[in-house]
Amino acid sequence: MNVIPRALLTLTALTLLATTAQARTWDDIKKSGTIRIATEGAFPPFNLLKGKELTGFEVDLANQLAKGLGLKVQWITQPFDNLLIGLGQDRYDFVIASHGITPERQKAVDFASPHYCTGGAIVTKPGGPMTAAALKGKSVAVQVGTTYLENVQKVPGVGAVKTFPKDTDAQAALMAGRVDAWVGDKFTGIDLVKAQKGKLVQGALLFNERIGMAVKKGNTTLLKELNTALAKSMSDGSYAKLSTSYFGQDVRCK
Amino acid sequence: MTATKPTRPGPPGGGTLLLWLGGAVLSFLALFFVITVILRQMPDPIGPRADLFVEGAQMTLKLTVVSGLIGLLVGMVAGIQKTSASAWVRAPANFFVWLIRGTPLLVQILFVYNALPPLLAAIGLNVQLDEFWSAVIALALNVGAYNAEVIRAGILAIPRGQTEAARSLGLSGAQTMRTVVLPQALRIVVPPLVNNVVALLKDSSLASSIALLELTLAGSRVSSESFQPIPVLTTVALVYLALTSVMTLFTDQLEKRVKIATR
Numbered sequence: 001m002n003v004i005p006r007a008l009l010t011l012t013a014l015t016l017l018a019t020t021a022q023a024r025t026w027d028d029i030k031k032s033g034t035i036r037i038a039t040e041g042a043f044p045p046f047n048l049l050k051g052k053e054l055t056g057f058e059v060d061l062a063n064q065l066a067k068g069l070g071l072k073v074q075w076i077t078q079p080f081d082n083l084l085i086g087l088g089q090d091r092y093d094f095v096i097a098s099h100g101i102t103p104e105r106q107k108a109v110d111f112a113s114p115h116y117c118t119g120g121a122i123v124t125k126p127g128g129p130m131t132a133a134a135l136k137g138k139s140v141a142v143q144v145g146t147t148y149l150e151n152v153q154k155v156p157g158v159g160a161v162k163t164f165p166k167d168t169d170a171q172a173a174l175m176a177g178r179v180d181a182w183v184g185d186k187f188t189g190i191d192l193v194k195a196q197k198g199k200l201v202q203g204a205l206l207f208n209e210r211i212g213m214a215v216k217k218g219n220t221t222l223l224k225e226l227n228t229a230l231a232k233s234m235s236d237g238s239y240a241k242l243s244t245s246y247f248g249q250d251v252r253c254k
Numbered sequence: 255m256t257a258t259k260p261t262r263p264g265p266p267g268g269g270t271l272l273l274w275l276g277g278a279v280l281s282f283l284a285l286f287f288v289i290t291v292i293l294r295q296m297p298d299p300i301g302p303r304a305d306l307f308v309e310g311a312q313m314t315l316k317l318t319v320v321s322g323l324i325g326l327l328v329g330m331v332a333g334i335q336k337t338s339a340s341a342w343v344r345a346p347a348n349f350f351v352w353l354i355r356g357t358p359l360l361v362q363i364l365f366v367y368n369a370l371p372p373l374l375a376a377i378g379l380n381v382q383l384d385e386f387w388s389a390v391i392a393l394a395l396n397v398g399a400y401n402a403e404v405i406r407a408g409i410l411a412i413p414r415g416q417t418e419a420a421r422s423l424g425l426s427g428a429q430t431m432r433t434v435v436l437p438q439a440l441r442i443v444v445p446p447l448v449n450n451v452v453a454l455l456k457d458s459s460l461a462s463s464i465a466l467l468e469l470t471l472a473g474s475r476v477s478s479e480s481f482q483p484i485p486v487l488t489t490v491a492l493v494y495l496a497l498t499s500v501m502t503l504f505t506d507q508l509e510k511r512v513k514i515a516t517r
Contacts, residue, residue, distance in 0.1 A: 081478030145478025
């Protein structure tokens with residue numbers, strides 16, 4: 001089987017080829033005057049496309065940070081499972097899309113200090129499974145490439161785990177009765193339950209997580225600037241103001 | 255039951271067809287075994303998740319076979335309808351082809367999955383289509399519309415004199431179609447039908463949008479876990495290529511067997 005080592009070699013070579021591109025450093029970005037930020041645009045209330053307009057807590061926060069840094073913003077929306085891959089290919093400077101900070105992701109990208117803390121919560125129809133134990137044998141919808149997928153798969157005895165390209169598709173599957181539960185962000189869940197008025201209820205938290213912005217691995221200059229801007233926003237009250245306007249509470253990590 | 259006459263390949267009998275089918279099944283089983291063995295030897299991110307890729311490939315093939323067979327039936331019915339002399343028979347087939355060929359397959363899959371159940375519920379039919387059957391319905395209708403045009407073309411390719419001769423010998427319209435026109439037409443349409451099935455195998459990747467764990471979704475799961483699109487997408491492409499290669503190996507045989515000894 002001479003084929004296997006050769007295929008291996010080719011794949012390695014291709015991988016190397018793809019990672020040689022250079023990310024824009026803070027100096028490059030400052031010189032150009034515009035920062036390119038990517039998000040998903042399908043994750044209310046954090047980032048959401050309303051028609052053509054990009055809104056949400058994370059979008060407003062990133063705009064605020066960029067303003068503090070004296071930069072104009074160019075927004076880019078991408079499917080969630082493409083976001084960190086695109087970051088590796090320098091399609092944008094950083095990603096703010098509610099990425100939970102996990103060891104696997106830290107191998108691929110560098111995270112800024114967390115800009116909020118949340119958890120993965122179960123949402124179901126009244127009478128459905130409300131706890132991790134109750135998920136035994138039940139089918140669960142999650143979005144592909146998320147921490148919810150990993151954490152639901154860890155629940156002992158869980159039934160089918162179905163992965164959808166977007167969170168909204170996973171929620172639609174729950175509403176249509178195709179699955180017994182949906183697992184997603186706690187705050188998104190609260191919003192969803194509110195919007196569906198009695199047709200859905202929120203269950204227990206499966207896990208807690210810290211959410212951070214991601215920059216390309218090794219882009220330390222940009223990471224430092226982002227952290228400084230975030231810390232400033234958190235200390236001068238503008239973060240608290242923004243958070244309260246969206247959630248009625250301060251969602252920063254305690 | 256195996257031997258066909260060596261001088262002139264006759265029409266494929268039940269025995270040869272069965273042999274052909276058995277060969278195809280065995281080859282695909284062997285292919286899946288080989289893919290499993292090779293992928294398991296690959297480094298991270300492929301090796302540890304080899305079984306996920308194989309599972310996805312099996313689902314892709316299952317989708318193709320099931321919707322391909324239903325699509326052949328759909329195409330046959332609609333294709334014959336389209337050659338009918340009566341406008342009442344032609345109209346529904348024309349409408350079907352117009353509708354399916356004029357809308358994207360992705361929209362059709364999403365429609366069957368998300369919009370069809372509530373629509374059916376509204377008229378009192380309470381069916382819950384799972385991911386697999388939703389995809390099968392959309393894919394079968396889609397390939398069926400393209401097959402219908404192929405089969406219509408095949409029927410029209412049979413000289414009119416054949417029909418006239420058959421009718422003047424006292425055969426009914428249905429008998430003429432069944433015993434004179436269709437056997438000849440089916441030989442003509444095999445290559446373009448094979449084309450449609452190969453396209454179907456690749457189009458089945460769109461089923462990933464409704465969370466059916468086929469090859470493409472298996473790939474995108476691994477890619478979003480490992481953030482390494484190059485090895486993952488390369489693997490996915492190669493597995494598709496392997497599937498279509500084995501498939502065409504057997505459809506080529508089929509073409510040879512049904513070929514009329516004219517050229």
